Amino acid sequence: MRLLAPKRILGLLLLLAVLSPVLAATPLYPEMPAPAAKPDDSPILVALGRKLFFDTRLSEPRGTSCASCHAPAQAFSGNHGSRIGVALGSRPASLGTRNTPSVLYLRYTPPRFFYQDDDALAPIPFGGFFWDGRADTLAEQAQGPLFNPLEMNNRNPRQLARKLAQAYASDMRTQFGAAIFERPEQASQAAGRALQAFLRSDEMTPFSSKYDDYIRGTGKLDEIELRGLRLFKDPDKGNCASCHKFNDKSANPARSMFTDFGYDAVAAPRNRRIAENRNPGFYDVGLCKTAADLKWPDSSQWCGYFKTPSLRNVALRESYMHNGVFTSLRDAVAFYATRATNPGDWYKIGVKFDDVPAAYRENVNINSVPYNRREGSTPALSDSDVDDLVAFLKTLTDAQFVKLPTQSVRK
Structure with missing residues (x-):
């Protein structure tokens, strides 16, 4: 491990004292690992x-x-x-x-581990399987x-x-x-x-989508899809790529998994159709249960965190978010865009972050774009921006699924 100069250590400690409430809700993930080698399974x-x-x-x-x-x-x-x-x-x-x-x-999901480098202020959970990383x-x-x-x-x-x-x-x-x-x-x-x-x-692992053809140079995206791609990458607009990482400059589709394999607390609205949720004391706390089972330090800081899924083939899903609260892709994108500015559109009983226990609502990410806007302000994404993003996300559907009859693609 590289040693830090005393002045830099002092500076980091002062920065941590000032920014720790912000940084606690905004994990900084490492660069993506190299794509996994093809397994040698018979x-x-x-x-x-x-x-x-x-x-x-x-x-x-x-x-x-x-x-x-x-x-x-x-x-x-x-x-x-x-x-x-x-x-x-x-x-x-x-x-x-x-x-x-x-x-x-x-194939491309790494095993579960804590990531820490020289400058990390706290270990960051990374990889693993299931929404809560328990495998x-x-x-x-x-x-x-x-x-x-x-x-x-x-x-x-x-x-x-x-x-x-x-x-x-x-x-x-x-x-x-x-x-x-x-x-x-x-x-x-x-x-x-x-x-x-x-x-x-x-x-x-088919890699046969319109997006894959685009980065290979064998296909093109139309104008609305290109606008969506730009919004997806724009750190001041969609900022989707901060968690759903990809590399459209590489012709290797395995560099575009559209996930950072990490976790975030985005506070999806409570799905009141789930029977357990009729009990007001029941909450799915996500990663913190795994953290507690594994005896990670301060496991409660991960309550409300769930794994960031890959967005490949996202347009074909029947429901969205870890609790399946949304039934349309557009609603899921609009939630990200307006959760901060129009919370009443999503939290119907007037309680923000209603599917996270009150004791852990401070864990919810309110610092990343577009979550960092004040209630009542203009959203980072307009309605037409949301439509453009949805159009781009549909380019991630693999070719063999495009023509299949399905009830999950909603306009």
Whole structure:
């Protein structure tokens, strides 16, 4: 680690004393890591993972697969027929509390860790899987829904191992050894590794969007899309690229993941259609529960933080934000644009940041553009700007999904 001169240390301490309330709500993320190398998973393991992903026999009761919530027609997102913004599980009455993100491009998500450099004022959480970063690896993430009672509802590894043995005995013994079913935990972990292989395969990283053609020099954006691109990058207007990082100067699409793999507290409005939210004392606190479980210092500072999702294929999603409160892409963009200036448009009961516990509302990001404007002032983005941004975001839809019939694209 590079040592700092005493005067610089004193200067940083004084700056921290003055700005700590501001900086606490505005994490500064590092430059994006180099794109992950192509995994060396065998085609046979990828094929096994694909079979598991689409297999409806692995839930309890049977009938629900990974693809039920991560539907190809929604670019591997979706909510399994639910209309309240969160996914329906394998049981008729089981509904989750979080929106289902796309599982495309997960090859590029780094493991969870704290980032700190010489000049960082505090460690910054980075990477990991799920909205709250509780899974460190993609294999760990892939196992989660199999045992979640609100999702695929297997009671334990033993129950899942029996199902795997009935359907995949030969395939799994070939891949993982003849004794794979002797220990159910190992069979469960093997299923996670197979699912991981499929999720990070080339099939799940297509890079076939209009935007990808544009940066490769094989296609063009029209005028409204170019205006949206400029607004997306403009630090005084949309400022979207501060968290949804990309590089339109590189012809390598893997440099444009449209996420910084970090976390932010944007205070999405409370989704009152979620059953748990009828209890005024229930809150989904996000990253701080993971932080507490991992014994991070001062874990409460991360309450209200959720992972910044990739915006690739964002126009195909059925709902938006971690709690699925919005059902249109335009509403999601307009929320970012006017949350600060017109809070009454979003927080219907007159309480700002109503889905964050009162004790943690100081964690909400109110410093970054466009969140830093006064209530009643002119928004950083006009209505036409919002339309331009939406037009640009639609260029991130991969080609194989553009012509698929879908109910999730709303005008």
